[in-house]
Amino acid sequence: MTTFSDMETVSDVETVPQDLLIVLRHPPHGSQWLREGLDVALVAAAFGQRVGLLFQGDGVYALLKGQQAGALGQKGTHPQIAMLEMYDIDTLWASETALAERGLSADDLMLPVVPLNAEAVAECFALHPHALIF
Amino acid sequence: MPMLTYALLLHAAPYSHQAALSALRFAETVVAGGHRLKTVFFYHDGVHNASALMSPPQDEVHLADGWKRLHEAHGAELLVCVAAGLRRGVLDTSEASRHGLAVHSVEPPFELTGVGQLVDAMLANDRLITFAP
Numbered sequence: 001m002t003t004f005s006d007m008e009t010v011s012d013v014e015t016v017p018q019d020l021l022i023v024l025r026h027p028p029h030g031s032q033w034l035r036e037g038l039d040v041a042l043v044a045a046a047f048g049q050r051v052g053l054l055f056q057g058d059g060v061y062a063l064l065k066g067q068q069a070g071a072l073g074q075k076g077t078h079p080q081i082a083m084l085e086m087y088d089i090d091t092l093w094a095s096e097t098a099l100a101e102r103g104l105s106a107d108d109l110m111l112p113v114v115p116l117n118a119e120a121v122a123e124c125f126a127l128h129p130h131a132l133i134f
Numbered sequence: 135m136p137m138l139t140y141a142l143l144l145h146a147a148p149y150s151h152q153a154a155l156s157a158l159r160f161a162e163t164v165v166a167g168g169h170r171l172k173t174v175f176f177y178h179d180g181v182h183n184a185s186a187l188m189s190p191p192q193d194e195v196h197l198a199d200g201w202k203r204l205h206e207a208h209g210a211e212l213l214v215c216v217a218a219g220l221r222r223g224v225l226d227t228s229e230a231s232r233h234g235l236a237v238h239s240v241e242p243p244f245e246l247t248g249v250g251q252l253v254d255a256m257l258a259n260d261r262l263i264t265f266a267p
Contacts, residue, residue: 043249
């Protein structure tokens with residue numbers, strides 16, 4: 001049992017393992033990876049699974065405030081992010097390194113996340129029986 | 135070793151990425167090893183593996199036929215995400231008529247289905263293995 005208690009947390013989001021871990025590693029525009037990963041998260045939650053999201057690499061941009069549709073002729077993924085709460089997906093983890101490398105802090109994000117260091121990311125994978133990586 | 139049940143999740147487009155061929159080779163190895171391949175879920179660019187119009191040169195592996203053989207010989211269900219498929223022009227006769235299209239590109243034993251079936255496959259099998267580019 002791990003509580004990531006050595007981590008600085010930015011919210012009181014639960015850190016216990018969920019039924020399914022969805023790992024998002026791509027930014028909102030430029031590919032379908034993020035959209036199709038979020039679709040699985042929302043459907044799994046609708047099927048009664050407890051879903052945790054882990055944002056890694058450019059995936060942390062999924063959470064950026066002030067996103068708009070249209071720049072690349074794509075509709076964007078921020079509406080899906082805004083729906084997470086309605087689907088009871090409130091366990092959001094993000095790679096601390098990915099946030100820091102991109103100069104992002106909690107204030108830049110649409111939703112509160114629990115930042116994980118590299119060790120905690122590895123632990124997060126180990127604690128989940130099912131993980132899907134997008 | 136006890137028999138395990140497997141589901142595969144394929145994200146890679148055929149011939150563009152090694153992952154598409156690796157998934158088929160892995161699937162063939164699963165059944166050769168006495169395990170059960172229950173479900174293959176085609177998602178993201180992986181939906182193109184279900185195209186009935188796929189026509190590779192004769193001296194190359196025919197990926198769609200490979201999946202069909204696994205269905206025929208071992209009963210593996212071949213599930214294609216309908217939302218991912220529609221965007222990419224991968225759709226069966228009923229979706230084609232629903233969208234007013236004169237042609238379609240998916241034939242049985244490939245079936246169009248929702249992402250919920252992926253969640254089911256993940257929960258119902260001992261292993262879910264992802265193949266991505």
